[in-house]
Amino acid sequence: MVIIGAGECGGRAALTLRDLGYDGPVTLVGDEPHLPYERPPLSKEAMTSEAPLIKAIASDELLAERSIRHIHSVRAVAIDRAAHVVRLSDGSSLCYDKLLLATGSVPRKLPMPGLGGRCVYLRTFNDALAIRAHLSAGNRVAIIGGGFIGLELAASARKLGAAVTVLEAQPRILMRGVPAEIAAIIHKAHETEGVKVLTGQGITAIADSGAEVRITLADGHEVVADLAVIGIGAVPVTALAAEAGLAIDNGIAVHGTLRTEDPDIFAAGDCCSFPLAVYGGRRVRLEAWRNAQEQGALAAKNMLGANEAHAAVPWFWSDQYGLTLQIAGLSDEGRSTVRRDLDDGALILFHLAEDGRLVAASGIGPGNAVARDIRLAEMLIAKQARPAPEALGSQAVKLKSLLAA
Numbered sequence: 001m002v003i004i005g006a007g008e009c010g011g012r013a014a015l016t017l018r019d020l021g022y023d024g025p026v027t028l029v030g031d032e033p034h035l036p037y038e039r040p041p042l043s044k045e046a047m048t049s050e051a052p053l054i055k056a057i058a059s060d061e062l063l064a065e066r067s068i069r070h071i072h073s074v075r076a077v078a079i080d081r082a083a084h085v086v087r088l089s090d091g092s093s094l095c096y097d098k099l100l101l102a103t104g105s106v107p108r109k110l111p112m113p114g115l116g117g118r119c120v121y122l123r124t125f126n127d128a129l130a131i132r133a134h135l136s137a138g139n140r141v142a143i144i145g146g147g148f149i150g151l152e153l154a155a156s157a158r159k160l161g162a163a164v165t166v167l168e169a170q171p172r173i174l175m176r177g178v179p180a181e182i183a184a185i186i187h188k189a190h191e192t193e194g195v196k197v198l199t200g201q202g203i204t205a206i207a208d209s210g211a212e213v214r215i216t217l218a219d220g221h222e223v224v225a226d227l228a229v230i231g232i233g234a235v236p237v238t239a240l241a242a243e244a245g246l247a248i249d250n251g252i253a254v255h256g257t258l259r260t261e262d263p264d265i266f267a268a269g270d271c272c273s274f275p276l277a278v279y280g281g282r283r284v285r286l287e288a289w290r291n292a293q294e295q296g297a298l299a300a301k302n303m304l305g306a307n308e309a310h311a312a313v314p315w316f317w318s319d320q321y322g323l324t325l326q327i328a329g330l331s332d333e334g335r336s337t338v339r340r341d342l343d344d345g346a347l348i349l350f351h352l353a354e355d356g357r358l359v360a361a362s363g364i365g366p367g368n369a370v371a372r373d374i375r376l377a378e379m380l381i382a383k384q385a386r387p388a389p390e391a392l393g394s395q396a397v398k399l400k401s402l403l404a405a
């Protein structure tokens with residue numbers, strides 16, 4: 001069993017192979033120098049904690065105890081499907097019976113001239129260390145892109161006293177997948193904390209002198225920063241699969257079982273697109289921590305012959321200041337929305353399809369305020385339930401009772 005990509009998904013897959021009793025060789029190949037580690041803290045605790053500790057998914061001891069061979073700092077450069085061999089950047093090669101591609105995604109590059117060493121992206125622990133070095137009090141940070149990673153980073157930077165400007169070309173932040181009502185709450189929280197959020201502002205030029213970055217906006221204004229962090233989305237890492245002749249469709253295209261059209265090659269996590277059973281087989285690609293875990297575990301199971309389809313409801317969370325946002329399902333499947341207000345200013349929006357099916361729920365509130373209801377909503381979505389809108393909207397009706405119904 002060979003796994004390419006030692007991230008959330010690859011690490012989880014390797015451990016699951018052992019959990020399921022597989023006792024043959026397991027090799028995990030990663031091009032980063034670290035043990036498999038968690039990425040969500042990179043925009044959160046890794047920025048603000050006293051020491052920027054890496055949160056490993058599996059320690060050296062655990063990998064040794066489980067007889068998982070971890071090859072780090074080495075890239076898989078080619079797959080010879082006929083010979084069942086993966087070639088690595090250090091000139092060596094690995095034979096496989098089953099291969100898992102868990103190559104993740106990388107930040108989308110800003111296609112503009114003028115970018116230099118003070119214009120950076122955030123994906124890896126090393127990126128986080130480099131950004132952290134600029135987040136001290138008084139430093140000016142421009143964040144290009146009002147998506148999750150940029151906004152989480154903005155919150156962390158404010159906590160450290162940096163002066164932060166968020167530049168979003170779209171009319172509002174979090175355009176993709178987050179309802180306007182919830183995005184407005186997050187926008188306000190950033191402004192309250194002193195972040196300057198400029199929406200509907202395209203960038204016409206960037207000049208990075210090496211000492212500072214000057215960003216010219218469409219309206220002629222200029223934002224000057226010590227560091228510009230670009231967070232305009234991510235693209236799946238598919239070159240290895242494409243060069244091996246595997247189908248690519250917004251990611252490495254897999255069946256519901258996470259198998260590619262090659263019966264011995266699987267793909268999972270951020271790098272793959274797959275049919276989502278709960279939405280009638282709609283092909284999606286998710287960039288979410290829990291999905292990477294779930295698919296890593298499922299891919300391992302199916303590499304051992306289980307042939308089970310991925311059936312989970314998508315779930316995502318984001319922490320900014322004291323607020324936690326959670327989304328279960330895909331809100332763009334909804335045609336109408338029902339609002340439920342909870343205590344402490346928390347709220348949940350339920351998204352209903354035309355036929356009344358609950359297809360998604362988006363919640364925001366302090367700490368864990370929405371966690372329980374989002375969990376119950378997720379179960380209702382999985383059941384393809386059609387709860388009465390009045391019941392969803394009333395805090396007096398327990399969601400648990402709707403599940404039983």
Ligand SMILES: Cc1cc2nc3c(=O)[nH]c(=O)nc-3n(C[C@H](O)[C@H](O)[C@H](O)COP(=O)(O)OP(=O)(O)OC[C@H]3O[C@@H](n4cnc5c(N)ncnc54)[C@H](O)[C@@H]3O)c2cc1C
Nearest residue numbers: 005007008009031039040075076104269270287288289292
């Ligand atoms: C800053 C940040 C914050 C996030 N916060 C949240 C959050 O709050 N909530 C949430 O749900 N999700 C969050 N995510 C998303 C979540 O971390 C990802 O969805 C998850 O890491 C995906 O796991 P993966 O294993 O598919 O890919 P990755 O974690 O990207 O791992 C893929 C690994 O494969 C390596 N690789 C690629 N190609 C090769 C090759 N040819 N040879 C060898 N190695 C290779 C890569 O370098 C990488 O180490 C966040 C992501 C980031 C970057």
